[in-house]
Amino acid sequence: MNVxxxxxxxxxxxxxxxxxxxxxxxxxxxxxxxxxxxxGKSTLMKVLSGFIQADSGEILLDDQPVIIxxxxxxxxxGVGMLHQDPLDFPPMRISDNFIIxxxxxxxxxxxxxxxxxxxxxxxxxxxxxxxAYVDSLTVGERQQLEIIRLLWLGARALxxxxxxxxxxxxxxxxxxxxxxxxxxxxxxxxxxxxKLEDVEQLCHRVAVLRAxxxxxxxxxxxxxxxxxxxxxxxxxTLGKRKSFKPGPVILSLRDVAIEDARLKxxxxxxxxxxxxxxxxxxxxxxxxxxxxxxxxxxxRPVNGKVIVGDSDLTGKNYHGFKRRGVxxxxxxxLEDGLVPGLNLTEHFILAEKPQGLFIDNSWGRKLAExxxxxxxxxxxxxxxxxxxxxxxxxxxxxxxxxxxxxLVLLEHPTRGLDIESVIYIWSKLxxxxxxxxxxxxxxxxxxxILQYSDRVLVFFSGQVSPPLEAEKxxxxxxxxxxxxxxxxxxxxxxRSLHA
Amino acid sequence: xxxxKRWINFIFQIAALVLAxxxxxxxxxxxxxxxxxxxxxILAGAFGSWDxxxxxxxxxxxxxxxxxxxxxxxAAGLWNIxxxxxxxxxxxxxxxxxxxxxxxxxxxALILILAILxxxxxxxxxxALAGVLKTFGGVNEIFGGLGLDFVATAMTLWLIFxxxxxxxxxxxxxxxxxxxxxWLPQITDFRISAWALGLAxxxxxxxxxxxxxxxxxxxxxxxxKNIKAAFLLGVPTWQYLMLSFILCGMFAGTAGAIQVTAxxxxxxxxxxxxxxxxxxxxxxxxxxxxxxxxxxALFYAALNIGSIRLPxxxxxxxxxxxxxxxxxxxFVLLGEGVRQRxxxxx
Numbered sequence: 001m002n003v004x005x006x007x008x009x010x011x012x013x014x015x016x017x018x019x020x021x022x023x024x025x026x027x028x029x030x031x032x033x034x035x036x037x038x039x040g041k042s043t044l045m046k047v048l049s050g051f052i053q054a055d056s057g058e059i060l061l062d063d064q065p066v067i068i069x070x071x072x073x074x075x076x077x078g079v080g081m082l083h084q085d086p087l088d089f090p091p092m093r094i095s096d097n098f099i100i101x102x103x104x105x106x107x108x109x110x111x112x113x114x115x116x117x118x119x120x121x122x123x124x125x126x127x128x129x130x131x132a133y134v135d136s137l138t139v140g141e142r143q144q145l146e147i148i149r150l151l152w153l154g155a156r157a158l159x160x161x162x163x164x165x166x167x168x169x170x171x172x173x174x175x176x177x178x179x180x181x182x183x184x185x186x187x188x189x190x191x192x193x194x195k196l197e198d199v200e201q202l203c204h205r206v207a208v209l210r211a212x213x214x215x216x217x218x219x220x221x222x223x224x225x226x227x228x229x230x231x232x233x234x235x236x237t238l239g240k241r242k243s244f245k246p247g248p249v250i251l252s253l254r255d256v257a258i259e260d261a262r263l264k265x266x267x268x269x270x271x272x273x274x275x276x277x278x279x280x281x282x283x284x285x286x287x288x289x290x291x292x293x294x295x296x297x298x299x300r301p302v303n304g305k306v307i308v309g310d311s312d313l314t315g316k317n318y319h320g321f322k323r324r325g326v327x328x329x330x331x332x333x334l335e336d337g338l339v340p341g342l343n344l345t346e347h348f349i350l351a352e353k354p355q356g357l358f359i360d361n362s363w364g365r366k367l368a369e370x371x372x373x374x375x376x377x378x379x380x381x382x383x384x385x386x387x388x389x390x391x392x393x394x395x396x397x398x399x400x401x402x403x404x405x406x407l408v409l410l411e412h413p414t415r416g417l418d419i420e421s422v423i424y425i426w427s428k429l430x431x432x433x434x435x436x437x438x439x440x441x442x443x444x445x446x447x448x449i450l451q452y453s454d455r456v457l458v459f460f461s462g463q464v465s466p467p468l469e470a471e472k473x474x475x476x477x478x479x480x481x482x483x484x485x486x487x488x489x490x491x492x493x494x495r496s497l498h499a
Numbered sequence: 500x501x502x503x504k505r506w507i508n509f510i511f512q513i514a515a516l517v518l519a520x521x522x523x524x525x526x527x528x529x530x531x532x533x534x535x536x537x538x539x540x541i542l543a544g545a546f547g548s549w550d551x552x553x554x555x556x557x558x559x560x561x562x563x564x565x566x567x568x569x570x571x572x573x574a575a576g577l578w579n580i581x582x583x584x585x586x587x588x589x590x591x592x593x594x595x596x597x598x599x600x601x602x603x604x605x606x607x608a609l610i611l612i613l614a615i616l617x618x619x620x621x622x623x624x625x626x627a628l629a630g631v632l633k634t635f636g637g638v639n640e641i642f643g644g645l646g647l648d649f650v651a652t653a654m655t656l657w658l659i660f661x662x663x664x665x666x667x668x669x670x671x672x673x674x675x676x677x678x679x680x681x682w683l684p685q686i687t688d689f690r691i692s693a694w695a696l697g698l699a700x701x702x703x704x705x706x707x708x709x710x711x712x713x714x715x716x717x718x719x720x721x722x723x724k725n726i727k728a729a730f731l732l733g734v735p736t737w738q739y740l741m742l743s744f745i746l747c748g749m750f751a752g753t754a755g756a757i758q759v760t761a762x763x764x765x766x767x768x769x770x771x772x773x774x775x776x777x778x779x780x781x782x783x784x785x786x787x788x789x790x791x792x793x794x795x796a797l798f799y800a801a802l803n804i805g806s807i808r809l810p811x812x813x814x815x816x817x818x819x820x821x822x823x824x825x826x827x828x829x830f831v832l833l834g835e836g837v838r839q840r841x842x843x844x845x
Contacts, residue, residue, distance in 0.1 A: 322733055330731065339725040339732075342717075350721055350732050354714040361712075400732070 001062055001078055001156040001188050002027050003048070008057035010043050015416075017043040018054065019212040027156075030179060030189040032203030034196075036231055036283075036444060039209040041192050045159050048190075049081035050074035061157070075101075080155030084162045084285075086142040090135035097134060098149055120148040124178045139262065140171030147178065157188040164198050165262065165285055165461070176202050194283045195461075196224055196483040228479040232446060247274030250406050250438040251295060256304035258290045263462035265291060268304070270457070270467070272407070275433045278440045279449035279470065282459030282482050288442045289411065291457075291464070295440060296328035296409050297321040309406060325406035331415060331442075333393045340386040344368050344379055344396060351400040375399040376424060391421035398428055408432060410441040414448065426452055446478045460484045466491055511838050515830035522830075523823045532815050540812050541820065545805035553689040557762060558774075558800035560691075560699040561586070561754035565778035566792045567699075567706040568750025573787045574710055575743035576723030581629040581644025583775030584651030585622040585748045589755025591655065592621025594766040597677055597759070598663065607680045614681075615698075615756040622752020623745045625651065630744030634737045640744075648775075655768055663766065673767035683761035692761040699757075700793075702750060707789040719743055751775065777803070780828045786835070799824055 003025045010018040017040050025031045035041045046052045048059060050068040059066055061077055068074045071081070088097050098117060099108045117130040126144040134142065143163060150158060160179075164172050179189050179202065193199055199206055205219045208230040216230045249271050257266040265287045272278055280288040293299040294306065297318045305314045308324045318328065330336035338347065345368040349359055352367070368381035375395045379388050385396060394417060401408065408429070414422040429439055430452075443449050449456055450470050458465040458481045465481065468490070480486045524534035545555050565582060572579035579585075596617040600610045629647055632638040660669035683692040710716040721729040722739045730736045758770050781799055785791035806820035 318730065319733060319735065328731060330727075335725075336727045337731060339721045339728045341724040342721060346717055346721075347732075349714075350717060350729075350734070357714065358708075358712050359714055359717065 001186075002060075003079070003157050003188050003190070004060040004063070005044070005048065006058040006060065008044065008047055008059075009055045010040075010047060010052070011055055012043075016212045018047065021057075021209075021214045023207055023214060023217075025157075025188055025190065027188055028183050028186045029205065030183050030191060030203045032199040032206035033190060033192045033209065034194065034199060034206055034227060034231055035209035036194065036446075039231075040212040041209055042161060043212075044209070045081060045161060045190065045192055048074070049079055049159055051081075075150070075153050075155060078154055078156035079159070080150030080153065080157070081159040082143065082146045082150065082161065082163060084165065086139070086146055088134050088142060088145065090133075092134060093130070094128060094132055094134060094145055095130040097145065098130075098152060101149060101153055116152060117148065120152055124148065124181070125174065138167070138171075140167035140175075143167065143171075143175065144178075151182075155187075157190065158182065159190045159192070161192045162194070162285075163191070164193065164195060172198075194483060196227060196480075196485055199227075200224070224480070224485060225476075228476055228483070232475055232479045246276060247436060250274050250276075250309065251440075252305075252307045253295070254305040254307070256294065256301045256306065258287070258294050258299060259302050260290050260299075263287055265462055265464055266303070268464050272438045272440065274406070274436045274438055276438050276455070277429075277433060277453045278438070278467070279453030279456045280440065280442045280459060281446060281449050281456055281478055284444065286459035286482070287462050287464065288459045291459070292409050292411060292440060292442055293328070295407070296326055298328060325402070325404065326409065327401050327405055327407070328409045329397050329401075329411065329413065331411035333390070333397060334386060337397050338385040338393060341384060343382050343384050344372065344377070344388075345381040347385060347396065347400060351402070371399040375428070391417045394421065394425060398425060401432075404435060405432065405437045408437050408439045410439065412443060413441055414443070414445070422448075446475050446482075450475060450478065458482055460487070463487070507838065511834040512831065515834040516827065518830045519823060519826040522826050523819070526822060527815075527819070530815075532813055537809065537813060537815060537819065540809060541802060541805035543805070544808040545801035549689070551804065553686075553691045555797070555801045555804045556691045556696060558772075558803050559797050560695045560757055560761075561772070561774045562778055562781065562800050563699045563793060563796045564702050564750050564754040564757070565774050566781045566796050567703045567789075568747035568754075569778050569782045570706055570710060570787060570789050570792065571719070571743050571750075572747040573782055574716065574719045574723050575740055576726070577633070577740065577743060578641045579626070579629065579644055579744065579747050580641050580779070581626065581647045582747065582751050582778065583771055583773070584644070584648040585625045585751035586755040586758070586771040586775050587648075587651040587655055588625035588748075589618035589622035589752025590759045590766055590770040591651075591658065591755075592752065593618035593756040593759045594658075594663070594674065595621075597681055598674075601677060601681060610681060611683060611760060614760060615753065618756025618759070619749045619752045622750070622755060623748040626744040626748025626751070627741065630741045633744075634740050652768075655766065655770060659766060659768060671768055673763065673770075674765045676765045681760070682764050683757070685761070690762075692757075695757045695761045698753060702753065703789070703793055706750075706792075710789055777824070780824055784828050784831055786831075 005021060005023045008018050008021045021044060033041050047054045050071045050073050053069065059068060066077050068077060089100065095110060095114050095117060098113055114130040117128065121128045126148065128141065128145060137145065147158070163175060167175070183189050191199070191203055200222055203220065205217065206222065206227065207217045208215050208227065210231060218226065251272040253268050253270045256268040257264065262285065280291065282288050290299050294301050297313060297316050297320055300315060305312055307313065308321065308326060311324060313320055313324065334340055345364050348368050348371055349364045365381055372379065372381065375398060377392050377395045377399065379392055385393060388396060394413065414425055433439060450473060453470040455467040456470050456473060456478070457467055460482060461484065465487065481490060527534040527537055544551060546552055565586060569579060569582055593614045596614040597610065600613065625647060629640055629643045632643040633640045659673055663674045665675045683694050685692045718729070718734045719739055721732065721734055722736050726736050754774060755770065758772070759766060763770065777799055781792065781796050785795050802820040802824055806817045809815040809817050809819055
């Protein structure tokens with residue numbers, strides 16, 4: 001099926017997530033869509049698959065203009081999307097998952113459906129038992145299930161969002177073979193990824209998105225440098241950075257291993273010094289999140305030791321870490337960090353040590369006024385936190401940090417903030433460093449990482465790199481590394497340090 | 500701006516009251532009864548004489564105590580449906596201590612104090628069970644509480660017809676009444692006990708200040724509104740959840756203890772009189788604001804008592820008060836939903 005997008009625009013508040021995107025994909029093509037986090041890939045794919053509607057623009061399928069209002073609409077038109085996190089019903093059987101997506105009879109013909117599932121699975125060499133329960137499957141198998149389910153529903157164009165995250169090498173190979181086979185049959189495959197290697201292996205052509213715009217299209221074979229440049233833009237000369245003098249060790253990780261449903265990080269060894277800033281680079285879901293939480297006691301490592309200062313806190317919970325001066329600020333400010341429904345004053349009181357049984361309201365108000373002016377928060381002591389803008393919520397979170405702290409852990413501290421807030425927040429954080437705190441932060445903004453970090457750890461598919469000197473690293477180089485390229489060259493000399 | 504908002508809230512609440520009355524009137528008309536007459540009778544039944552008003556207070560005490568307890572669990576974001584069973588277990592605890600000590604030579608005041616304490620503990624333990632199921636067993640407190648409610652009722656029946664049955668044969672009229680010196684002293688000529696009244700008012704005041712002005716209350720609210728953020732802010736979250744269950748259970752247990760020591764003077768099968776469910780309605784109606792608990796609970800108690808004479812005078816079932824009480828909550832909640840929808844649009 002020929003898929004054509006014309007002048008697609010989509011705004012989310014002030015963010016122009018898709019800015020006049022025009023893209024045409026002929027039948028039988030495997031089209032790669034590349035871009036860093038927040039470039040607008042997912043938005044574009046959600047528009048095409050009916051999850052959201054574009055503000056303006058046109059979608060043409062086989063040269064016919066169509067209006068896609070919902071995912072069910074999309075599959076009616078032959079467009080199916082495979083999500084990064086499978087949207088299936090885990091406590092049900094595979095066959096039930098098939099039946100749910102299809103409307104029609106009151107009593108579905110279960111046996112016929114089981115037969116059809118078997119035929120489809122055999123065709124692609126998938127070993128799926130239609131009677132198996134979905135929660136017993138691996139991520140890779142659930143993906144296979146989704147593919148045959150979408151084909152069974154009549155999909156002629158398949159969208160895959162980061163499909164190679166969390167599946168084994170063997171499953172990946174099978175996936176690629178399947179996708180190539182489907183393309184030969186005239187299906188259109190749209191492959192969204194940030195992994196340069198996957199795109200290189202699989203895609204006939206690639207479109208690159210950056211900051212909501214389509215910045216370029218190329219065909220195989222690719223020049224990797226060109227793709228990296230398109231993804232991350234031209235390098236901007238960085239401001240002058242101050243090198244830090246390492247203080248005493250604040251945090252040490254010894255042979256730490258962390259596991260979650262998707263990936264496993266192992267053999268992590270790291271020492272973080274007072275006054276140091278460590279940036280964690282990598283595409284979302286590459287393991288930085290669990291790593292940062294393990295440093296805070298929010299995720300329990302399956303192996304190894306976490307030592308803060310001179311006390312071994314392995315196995316302690318976050319409150320144990322907090323007592324040793326560790327603070328964690330989550331990315332989802334309003335979901336995880338602040339309490340909607342409570343105002344700024346109540347937050348500041350909560351973060352302080354209780355003095356007696358009753359709250360002294362005039363003291364609370366004074367405290368709030370002080371913090372609000374010290375952190376330049378645009379809000380009143382009685383403002384509920386949910387009424388603040390994102391930047392002011394972030395400032396409020398920073399204002400809640402105790403004094404003094406040994407280690408501050410931040411997840412996307414400046415995501416979605418205007419440049420003024422970014423500079424302000426980093427000035428506050430650097431102040432902490434001068435007072436002897438160490439900082440570890442996650443960001444998807446490579447320039448931010450190189451600008452503010454002393455050392456950088458790169459995460460890729462569950463691998464953690466040895467620390468890189470931020471000063472000696474370029475945005476391009478970092479872009480390669482988080483796309484999984486050039487690891488052996490960069491880290492060959494440092495292997496011993498890592499092991 | 501803030502003032503106009505308050506006015507809009509007020510108008511919506513009045514509208515809800517009018518609509519609830521209108522709907523109940525329609526139902527009355529449908530069964531061929533004169534609505535105005537019915538309302539007049541309810542009013543007269545509740546406030547017509549000092550005697551009837553003291554009956555309203557008798558219902559008000561356990562209702563207010565239970566509402567006070569529920570305000571604590573609601574602040575922690577918990578739906579403590581098990582509160583009905585917690586009243587029952589309070590009554591059982593009290594009955595147990597009274598039975599144990601009624602033949603002793605201890606001073607009656609001491610026995611009564613111990614019995615009421617036992618009621619508090621009984622309610623607290625039953626609530627703690629729902630809390631353990633929730634925090635450690637992953638059982639939603641609504642389901643756990645509902646299950647425990649049924650177990651509590653069954654336990655009362657078993658006690659009344661089994662180990663605690665009246666000499667001879669057990670009956671639905673309950674256990675053998677306690678001697679009069681083990682009754683909570685009543686105000687002369689009235690059914691209401693000043694001690695019970697005092698307990699309810701003091702309890703409500705404590706809860707008001709607990710939620711309004713203390714670190715405990717603020718932390719509890721933080722846990723209720725966003726448990727993840729509360730944890731990151733250093734609040735020991737599961738401990739607070741457990742504590743709120745236990746405190747609520749203590750209040751409900753006190754209500755049960757008063758039902759035994761001041762109202763029925765024995766354990767009867769329906770000892771909780773449905774005050775747990777009614778208190779849930781009151782808490783929802785006042786939008787979990789402690790300041791309104793006392794007047795609204797009084798209003799609900801008045802509806803309960805006032806409707807008792809409906810069957811005699813108008814040949815109507817007394818469950819009419821339940822219809823009005825339920826309607827009121829539904830319309831207030833509906834009004835709140837509509838108001839927020841309008842607010843979002845504008």
